[in-house]
Amino acid sequence: MSEEIKQKKVENLTDVTVMFAGDSGDGMQLTGTQFSNTTALFGNDLNTLPDYPAEIRAPAGTIYGVSGFQLHFGSGNVNTPGDSPDVLVAMNPAALKKNLPNLKPNAMIIANSDAFDSKGLKLAKYESNPLKDGSLAGFKIFEVQITRLTQNALSDTGLSVKDIQRSKNFFALGLMYWLFDRPIEPTVEWVKTKFKKEPILIDANIKALKAGYYYGDTTEMFATKFKVESSKLTSGRYKNISGNEATAVGFVAASLLSDLPLFLGSYPITPASEILQYLSKYKNYGVITFQAEDEIAGIASAIGASFGGHLSITTTSGPGLALKTEAAGLAVMTELPLVIVNVQRGGPSTGLPTKTEQADLLQAMYGRNGEAPIPIVAASTPSDCFYMAIEASRIALKHMTPVILLTDGYIANGTEPWRIPEVSELKKIEVKYAENPETFQPYNRDENLVRPWAPAGTPGFEHRIGGLEKSNINGNVNYEPENHHEMIKIRAEKVNRIKNFIPDLEVLADEDADTIVIGWGGTYGAILDAVDRVREKGHKVAQAHFRFIYPFPKNTGEVLKKYKKVILPEINDGQLAKLLKAEFLIDIIQHNVIRGLPFRSSDLEKVIIENLGGNND
Amino acid sequence: MTDQTKIETTELKLTAKDFSSGLDVRWCPGCGDYSVLAQTQRVFANLGYKKHEPLIVSGIGCSSRFPYYMSSYGFHGIHGRAAAIATGLKLVKPDHPVWVATGDGDLMSIGGNHFIHACRKNVDLKIMLFNNRIYGLTKGQYSPTSETGKITKTSPYGVVDYPFNPTALALGANATFVARTIDRDAKHLQYILEEAAKHKGTAFMEILQNCVIFNDGAFDDVSKKDVKDDNILMLEHGKPMIFGKDADKGIMLNGFIPIVVNLSVNPQLENMLLIHDEFEESGILASILTQMSEKTGLPTPFGIFRRVNQPTYVDGVTRQINEVTEKKGKGTLQKLLNEGNIWEVK
Numbered sequence: 001m002s003e004e005i006k007q008k009k010v011e012n013l014t015d016v017t018v019m020f021a022g023d024s025g026d027g028m029q030l031t032g033t034q035f036s037n038t039t040a041l042f043g044n045d046l047n048t049l050p051d052y053p054a055e056i057r058a059p060a061g062t063i064y065g066v067s068g069f070q071l072h073f074g075s076g077n078v079n080t081p082g083d084s085p086d087v088l089v090a091m092n093p094a095a096l097k098k099n100l101p102n103l104k105p106n107a108m109i110i111a112n113s114d115a116f117d118s119k120g121l122k123l124a125k126y127e128s129n130p131l132k133d134g135s136l137a138g139f140k141i142f143e144v145q146i147t148r149l150t151q152n153a154l155s156d157t158g159l160s161v162k163d164i165q166r167s168k169n170f171f172a173l174g175l176m177y178w179l180f181d182r183p184i185e186p187t188v189e190w191v192k193t194k195f196k197k198e199p200i201l202i203d204a205n206i207k208a209l210k211a212g213y214y215y216g217d218t219t220e221m222f223a224t225k226f227k228v229e230s231s232k233l234t235s236g237r238y239k240n241i242s243g244n245e246a247t248a249v250g251f252v253a254a255s256l257l258s259d260l261p262l263f264l265g266s267y268p269i270t271p272a273s274e275i276l277q278y279l280s281k282y283k284n285y286g287v288i289t290f291q292a293e294d295e296i297a298g299i300a301s302a303i304g305a306s307f308g309g310h311l312s313i314t315t316t317s318g319p320g321l322a323l324k325t326e327a328a329g330l331a332v333m334t335e336l337p338l339v340i341v342n343v344q345r346g347g348p349s350t351g352l353p354t355k356t357e358q359a360d361l362l363q364a365m366y367g368r369n370g371e372a373p374i375p376i377v378a379a380s381t382p383s384d385c386f387y388m389a390i391e392a393s394r395i396a397l398k399h400m401t402p403v404i405l406l407t408d409g410y411i412a413n414g415t416e417p418w419r420i421p422e423v424s425e426l427k428k429i430e431v432k433y434a435e436n437p438e439t440f441q442p443y444n445r446d447e448n449l450v451r452p453w454a455p456a457g458t459p460g461f462e463h464r465i466g467g468l469e470k471s472n473i474n475g476n477v478n479y480e481p482e483n484h485h486e487m488i489k490i491r492a493e494k495v496n497r498i499k500n501f502i503p504d505l506e507v508l509a510d511e512d513a514d515t516i517v518i519g520w521g522g523t524y525g526a527i528l529d530a531v532d533r534v535r536e537k538g539h540k541v542a543q544a545h546f547r548f549i550y551p552f553p554k555n556t557g558e559v560l561k562k563y564k565k566v567i568l569p570e571i572n573d574g575q576l577a578k579l580l581k582a583e584f585l586i587d588i589i590q591h592n593v594i595r596g597l598p599f600r601s602s603d604l605e606k607v608i609i610e611n612l613g614g615n616n617d
Numbered sequence: 618m619t620d621q622t623k624i625e626t627t628e629l630k631l632t633a634k635d636f637s638s639g640l641d642v643r644w645c646p647g648c649g650d651y652s653v654l655a656q657t658q659r660v661f662a663n664l665g666y667k668k669h670e671p672l673i674v675s676g677i678g679c680s681s682r683f684p685y686y687m688s689s690y691g692f693h694g695i696h697g698r699a700a701a702i703a704t705g706l707k708l709v710k711p712d713h714p715v716w717v718a719t720g721d722g723d724l725m726s727i728g729g730n731h732f733i734h735a736c737r738k739n740v741d742l743k744i745m746l747f748n749n750r751i752y753g754l755t756k757g758q759y760s761p762t763s764e765t766g767k768i769t770k771t772s773p774y775g776v777v778d779y780p781f782n783p784t785a786l787a788l789g790a791n792a793t794f795v796a797r798t799i800d801r802d803a804k805h806l807q808y809i810l811e812e813a814a815k816h817k818g819t820a821f822m823e824i825l826q827n828c829v830i831f832n833d834g835a836f837d838d839v840s841k842k843d844v845k846d847d848n849i850l851m852l853e854h855g856k857p858m859i860f861g862k863d864a865d866k867g868i869m870l871n872g873f874i875p876i877v878v879n880l881s882v883n884p885q886l887e888n889m890l891l892i893h894d895e896f897e898e899s900g901i902l903a904s905i906l907t908q909m910s911e912k913t914g915l916p917t918p919f920g921i922f923r924r925v926n927q928p929t930y931v932d933g934v935t936r937q938i939n940e941v942t943e944k945k946g947k948g949t950l951q952k953l954l955n956e957g958n959i960w961e962v963k
Contacts, residue, residue, distance in 0.1 A: 041960050233962045240958065249953060256950045265705055283941035285948030288708055288934060293734040297701035300694070300731075304674065304705030307692055312705070330695050420959065423950045456690040457710050459669040464638065464685050466693025467677075476640070477685065 008217075009224040010181075015074025016228055017082025018176070021099050022091030022112075024057050024067045027169035031089075032069025033415075034173055038186045039073045040240040040417050043230025046073035047525060048415045049081030049598065054270070054353045061115075061123035066098045075229040079381075079525035081414060083600035087179075089172050091115060091146070093124035100136075108140045110175070112168070114147035142221055146171050146212075153211035157204045167208040174212025181227050184213055236419040243382040243411035243522075244271070246418065247315075247341060248278035250389025252285050255311050257390065258397055258429035261286040263310040265301035267294055267320065270353040271409040272343035275315045295323035299340065303327060306336040307465075309455025311393055315341040318360045319350065321404075325367050328402055332372045332491065334465045335443075335451050337396035339389070340374075344408040344521075346596045355596030356409035358521050359572035364404040365550060365579065371488045373495040375399070376550040378406040380524035383418035385411065388547060391502075394429045399498055400450045406549075408571075410598045411522040437461055442475035449494035499551040505544050505559050513540035515565040515612055520546035520576050523569060523599055530604035539612050546576070557584045565589060567611055569604055630665055633658040638688045644679060649800030649826035650747060654686055656803055657716075657745075660810040661689075666714070673716045674703040676723035679754045680747035680826070683718035697728030700735040703742050711931045714814060716743045722752050725761040725781050736790035738930040739818045745810075746783055746823050751832040769831075784922055785907035787821040788900055794820035795903060795922040800827060801840040805851075805919060812921060818929050839917050848911065852920030857890035860916050867891075868915070875905055875915060895921045 020035070022028045029050055036048050051068040058065030072082030087108045090096040092115035103109070116129050130136055131143055150168040151161070170191075177184050188206055195201040216222055241249075255262035264287065266276040280289040288305070292298040299314040306312040316324065321342045331338045344360045346352025364376050375395050379388040385407055392405040434440050434452035437460030443451050454461035463475060471478035472486060507516070509531055519527045524545050531543045544559060546552075560566055560580065568577050569591040577588045591607045593599065609615070636658040644650045661671055671689045675681035677696035684691025694702045699717045707715040717735075724732050724746050735742055751769065752758040758771040762783065766775040787795050794816040798809040806824065813820035825836045838848045846862040858868035865881040867890040878886045894902060903923035909915040946952075 037958060041958070043960075043962065235962050237955075237959050237961050239960075252948070252953055253950060256948070256953065261709070263705065263709055282948065283938045284945040285953070286938060286942070288938070290705065290708060290934075292701065292704075293730050296698060297704070297731055297734070300698040300701035301705030301708070303694075304692070304702035304707075305709045306705075307690075307702075308672075308706045308709035310709045326695055327698065334692075419962075420954050423954065426950070456672050456692070456706065457669055457713050459667065462668050462688055462690050464687075464691035464693065466675075466684070466691075467695050468693060 008222070010227055011224050012227050012229070014076060014228070015072065015078060016087065016180070016226065017070065017072045017085045018087045018089070019068055019070045019085035019099055020089045020172070021066055021068040021095035022169070023060050023094070024053060024055070024065050025060065026067070026091045027166070028067045028069050028091070031169045031173045032071055034187045034190065035176060035182075036071055036415055037190075037240055038177070038182050039071070040238070041186055042182055043233070044073040044075065044228060045078040045231040045233060045417060046071060046240075046415070047078050047081045048072070049410060050413045052354055061092055061094055061120055063094045063098050063124060066095050068095070068099065073228060075231050077231070078416075079528045080601050081598065083602045089176065091169070091172065093120045093126050093130070096130065097124045097126065103139065105138060106140065108142065109136065110142045110144060110172075112146035112172070113143035114145050144175065144215070144221070149211060149215060150208050153207050154204050157200065157207065159200065159204055164204065167204050170205045170208035171212035171215075174209040175216045176212075177209075178213045178216030179222065179225055181225055184209055233417065234419055238417045238419055240415050241383055241386075241418040242274075242413055242415045243379065243385040243407050244274035244343070244413065245278055246383050246385035247379070247389050247405075247407060247412075248275050248282075250386035251279065251311075251313055251339075251393065252282050252287060253386070253426060254390045254393035254429060255285065255287065257426055258311055258393065258431050260309070260311040260397075260431060261288070263288045263290070263302060263305035263312045264315065265290045265292050265298040265305065265312070266315045267292050267298045269295070269317045269320045271345055271412050272315045272317045272320070272341065274412070275341065275343070295320040296327060299324040299327040299331075299338075302338055303331050303334070303336060306331070306338050307334070307456050309453075309457070311397065312337070313339040313341065313393075315343070317343050317345045317353075318347045318363065321360060321363060322367065326369070328374060329368045329370060329372045330467045331402035332368070332374060333467050333470070335400045335491075336402070337400055337453070338402040339392045339396050339405055340402060341389075341405045341407065343412045344406060352596045354409065356522065356598060357571050357594060357596060358408060358523070359575065359594070360406065361520075361549070361572065361575040362578070364406060371492065373492050373550075375401060375403045375495055375498055376406060377403065377548050378521040378546065379411060380521060380545055380547060382411045382414050382416045384524075384547070386418070390426070390429070391548075395498055395501070397429055397431050398450070398501065399448065399494060400453060401495060406521060408522040434461055441473050443470050444473050445490070448497050449490055496551050499554050502548040502551075502553055504555040505546065505553040507559060508543045509535060510540040510542050513542040514563055515540075515567065515608075516542040516544060516560070516563040517567045517569070517608055518544050518546065518560070519569055520549055523571065526599040526601040526604055527569060529601035530608055533601070533605045534608045534612070537609070537614070539609065539614060541608060541612065549576070552583065560584055560586050565611055567591065567608060569599060569607065571599065631662050631668065633662045635668065636661050636688050638686055640685055642686050643682065645830050647829040648679070649749065649828070650680055650683070652800040652803060652806065653680075653745065653747060653824055653826065654683065656807045656810055658687070660807055660814060663811065664814055671714045671716055672706055672710060673718060674699050674706060675718040676720075676728060677754070678720035678723045678752075680718055680720040681723060697723055697726070698731060699723065700728060700731035700742065700744065704731075704735060704738075704740050707740055707742060707931055708934060711935055714743060715741070716745065718745050719747065720753070721746065721748045721750060721760045721762040721783070725783060725786070733786070733790040736787050736792035736819050736821060739791075739793055739927055741818055741929040741931050743813050743820045744822065746821070747826045748783060748823050749826045749828040749832055750780070750835050751828050753828050753831055757831040782907060783823045784821070785904070788903055788907055788923065791900075792821045792923075793818035793927050794924045795907075796821070797823045797825070797917075797919050797922070799825040799836060799840055799919065801836075809921070812924070816924055818927055838911060839919075848916055850909065850916040850918045852893045852895075852906070852918050852922065854893055854895045854921070857887065857892050859890065873905070875909060877915060895924045897923070898925055
């Protein structure tokens, strides 16, 4: 090896967006996850966006079978998975074709040139080879024979050609580790654990990983490698976490904080199934997971468990929430604590199962028969799911009500480093039970209009509840007109009073600006980035993000009325805007783009600047 | 009140009346539901249950008002979902008997899915199906157990579909306890309720129940004094299958088809009669019994078709939680926050 090659140029970058893309069977999610975990361990802030098709293995080589994993990491704060990739790893022509329109100008394309044969090109509907025909002018193309190089490296492992092919993602991963100066050891360790039972695969995958790494080092093709310094994160212990995992851990924490065992009734549905999968592992925390026969049984069993005194939850996505509607009303009527998690996806109907959207807010708000108010909270980032799971549980238990927690496909699957809180930072959840059997009446109420909880099976508090209208105080079936009117008002006011117990809407950035950008849920990172950039350009703009949506925080009206312009981007057709307009009679500048994808912060930046009367050029 | 008297009063065995909530019962006069209510209260008292022990869940329909009339914990759910609600309740209250009161519309139609899964999983619910073969509360539409040809409000020219056979459905879903009884026969009803209570696992009871308003007389053949003995086969474990007013008819198999033989004409056939075996594991004998009815020219079996022991779902869930807790140690907040790939930033 000549000295010349060894001394490659090192370029420093503040942040990079990488897209790993290949066939559904190419292991791109694994590759992306490994790169993310290593990058997190390395100390970078990061944010990820897995983008996979709804089909498990669509025909190989086709565009609709492309699975991608986008990762944004940097030396500063990273709040989004990146608007457009700086680097694309394309394992086949289809992966290139699908991701090309979104690449940054002058982006780097690392293509597995072996896959660009006539068959691969035909499947991707390319008439000529884009790597050769000049159509990629403006990009930096690196053709790497990933298939062949992997084949050569693993020829002595005794694996079949077909099996060797399955390791080529590790070659690509190794190459990327070299290119961005990351250690390979964390992945080596992971491979050793993962394939413990198949030593031959440990050997093969580590060989492929190393072959990729050394290839970068020795080939003359790559003259430069990149350095992204680690971020200055707040000191503490960190873990890379997805929204779904954070939701699961959050509920286990809520169970421990309330000293109540956790019950989950759920039916598998994309993109929420992972919460059920995670929680089914927490048996030593006393968690009962019931994989129900359908969505309705998921919520119905949770209501039964709540009647029995557990902290009870059900998890689903939009179509499942639709099925749970009637039972959610039952929880309103019986005034039992329950958290319903909706990991929103593209709708209506089956819609876009693997894509993100925020279009279930009005369903959460109004999707029930009768006057059936249910408090709504929403998580804004993957790690915020942890805290909002706790807050949703707190409201449910304190106010004896079902609560809907909205997350979405993007934050559910996306990951970010999470500074793990100390036990002392988490506030206990107080649970109040009925105390005196002599005076107990199931629909008697405290100063917050909350009825007492007497879990079924407690001696002395035997009572009957159900879906029929209740008599106030004693809870017997009651069909009288005045009672019904009164009960509707009481149920509404009970939920309304929750606003006395939730935090005020917090205004970030410039309080003295005359424009505020508001949002809710998973758009937080993109809005934050956009607002930051607008401010860097010298504009004054404020930002506020709703985590508690219904009831609205007490100061909401006051905050919104302070600004001349209120801009609200949503990945729906204006659902929060409708609610705010109706409640506060204010004008809202809406930005609604519903593509199944998170917002690009650069797009939001443009929208904000336009509305500030600025020039985008 | 001293502690001593407290213990004595709580240890007093409750009576049937103690299990009544005291609310006015609002079923139609003469409704078969009254009998089921009375027998359940009696059986709970006989079994020595305390008020807080049995937990009763129902769906929607006439029979689903049941929990309101009991003094124990009760949950009146939504249409069809009783078994699902009860499953969640049983999972968190494994030591309490959980009973489901439901009707043929509630359990067989809108709640069909929950029913078969409650059987399949052996959740350990006691399911009382009040089968009156009609929608009563909505005032007289045909139900999934209504006979083909039946004239009802929604079938003015007769029902054109085919009814479910509830015991066969339960057995097909692998219920570990399957029985049939009738509202009119208080003693038999009481016996079935009691045996179901003692069974460990999901117990399914089809209770033929007369709706005096919309389907009166639906079960006359098996309840009227003068004819019932010729139309009912009372199952008794270990006994040959004999029925009839004069106990002169028997059931034997011809191939795998049950037939009726006349013992006064052919007394020598008595030792070839089918012997009932509730504990027959495979469910084949019970399957044959579920298909016997007037439709096949055979008597309708009453009694316990099948009762077999199988670990319950609730036991399985509890066992796993205990095993994992023993292996990994009980989870704490400290532990929870320290699991996984963690790194430290100074």
